[in-house]
Amino acid sequence: MYRCVLPLVLVTSCLVAQAQTHRFFTPNTLRGELVVTQHPDVLLNGKPARMAPGSRVKGDNNLLMQPAALAGQKLVVHYTVESSGLIMDVWVLNAAELANKPWPTTPAEAATWAFNPGNQSWIKQ
Numbered sequence: 001m002y003r004c005v006l007p008l009v010l011v012t013s014c015l016v017a018q019a020q021t022h023r024f025f026t027p028n029t030l031r032g033e034l035v036v037t038q039h040p041d042v043l044l045n046g047k048p049a050r051m052a053p054g055s056r057v058k059g060d061n062n063l064l065m066q067p068a069a070l071a072g073q074k075l076v077v078h079y080t081v082e083s084s085g086l087i088m089d090v091w092v093l094n095a096a097e098l099a100n101k102p103w104p105t106t107p108a109e110a111a112t113w114a115f116n117p118g119n120q121s122w123i124k125q
Contacts, residue, residue, distance in 0.1 A: 021096075022096055022097065022100075022120060023062060023091060023097065024117070024120060025078055025091070025120060026080070027110065027115040027117070028080055028081075028107075028110065029078045029079065029080055029089075029091075030078065030079055030080070030081070030103075030104055030105055030106065030107070030110065031076070031077070031078055031079075031093075031103040031104065031105050032044050032045045032076075032077060032079060032105055033045055033046070033074060033075070033076055033077070034070075034074075034075050034076075034077045034079070034090060035072065035073065035074050035075070036067050036068070036070045036071045036072070036073070037071070037072075038071065039051060039067040039068050039071070040052075040053075040055075040067075042067075042087065044079070044087065045105065049086075049087055050086050050087065051067065051086065051087050051090075052082050052084070052086035052087060052088045054088075055067075055086070055087060055088050055089065055090065056088075056089050056090070057070065057090045057091075057092070058089075058090070058091045058092065059092050060092045060093060060094035060097075061094070062091075065092070075092050075093075076092075076093050076098060077090050077091060077092055077093060078090070078091045078093060078097070078103070079091070081107075100120060100121060102122055102124060103122055104122060110122075112124075112125060113125060
């Protein structure tokens with residue numbers, strides 16, 4: 001009996017600890033508001049956009065999510081855009097990541113701000 005309970009408690013505590021951690025983002029990651037209309041079509045910051053083939057959506061707990069399950073929800077996300085302009089990676093932000101401000105919303109802002117990868121923060125210049 002006890003040998004079944006202990007692994008379950010350990011796994012549960014690991015999942016809770018992982019959900020509260022910061023994820024590390026690259027300097028080309030932008031912040032925006034995403035609404036999945038009908039996959040692969042989305043609204044990004046109120047403008048029509050498309051998800052790339054093979055794109056990934058990770059929830060606030062860093063687990064993969066099906067874009068169709070997010071249809072109609074307005075989410076604050078970090079995202080990357082591939083060279084053709086399609087959205088490649090999307091991360092739904094958790095509370096700790098939402099508190100990390102400022103974060104650029106356009107490539108022009110990212111080009112003029114300085115990124116500190118150690119503490120995942122941006123400095124306006």
